[in-house]
Amino acid sequence: MTLPDSPLIVPDLTPLPRPGRGLLRPRELLENIELITPDFLARRGLRGLLLDLDNTLIPYGSYEDRAEVIAWAAELRRAEVQLYLLSNATAKRARFWLDKLDFAGVGMAAKPLQRSYTRALAEMKLRPPQVGMVGDQLFTDVLGGNIAGLYTIMVHPIINNSLPHTHLARRLERLVLKRYGHDWYGKDRRARENNK
Numbered sequence: 001m002t003l004p005d006s007p008l009i010v011p012d013l014t015p016l017p018r019p020g021r022g023l024l025r026p027r028e029l030l031e032n033i034e035l036i037t038p039d040f041l042a043r044r045g046l047r048g049l050l051l052d053l054d055n056t057l058i059p060y061g062s063y064e065d066r067a068e069v070i071a072w073a074a075e076l077r078r079a080e081v082q083l084y085l086l087s088n089a090t091a092k093r094a095r096f097w098l099d100k101l102d103f104a105g106v107g108m109a110a111k112p113l114q115r116s117y118t119r120a121l122a123e124m125k126l127r128p129p130q131v132g133m134v135g136d137q138l139f140t141d142v143l144g145g146n147i148a149g150l151y152t153i154m155v156h157p158i159i160n161n162s163l164p165h166t167h168l169a170r171r172l173e174r175l176v177l178k179r180y181g182h183d184w185y186g187k188d189r190r191a192r193e194n195n196k
């Protein structure tokens with residue numbers, strides 16, 4: 001009696017399906033906001049931006065002037081790009097920066113909840129595909145922006161702040177981005193820095 005050939009065992013190498021429509025997936029990752037120019041926006045069909053405040057435009061918690069950000073915002077507005085601040089910071093902190101930045105917006109936005117996104121789009125009179133969401137955090141800025149159907153742009157945080165919950169969020173962000181093929185805080189970051 002001969003034994004039947006043992007069946008060839010083929011390991012299942014099919015990648016796991018990506019979650020949903022990738023609600024945590026930023027459309028683009030940029031080192032900083034200054035890379036967003038009128039031309040960058042025009043090529044993507046974007047006519048407005050919702051902007052996070054802390055660690056996107058201004059170092060976390062800072063009240064120090066940032067002339068380069070004010071000039072950047074002014075250049076976009078000259079190109080008729082609508083800007084709207086969507087910040088989870090206190091209303092008082094948001095108001096301080098809105099006066100300097102000279103565009104509309106709110107604090108206490110409770111991102112990723114949708115109410116503030118909906119109101120911002122209504123005030124800008126733009127449709128979701130015409131608007132980008134720019135922020136440094138995956139679980140607030142990017143998640144909320146993707147749910148709203150916006151073009152999500154994640155920027156590297158200006159400073160590393162040492163709050164424990166921020167550390168945890170950063171570690172989780174890194175895991176999620178790795179799943180999408182970006183080693184955001186690891187070798188990709190080093191490569192970007194070496195290219196400067």
Ligand SMILES: [Mg+2]
Pocket residue numbers: 052053054055056135136137
């Ligand atoms: Mg932020």
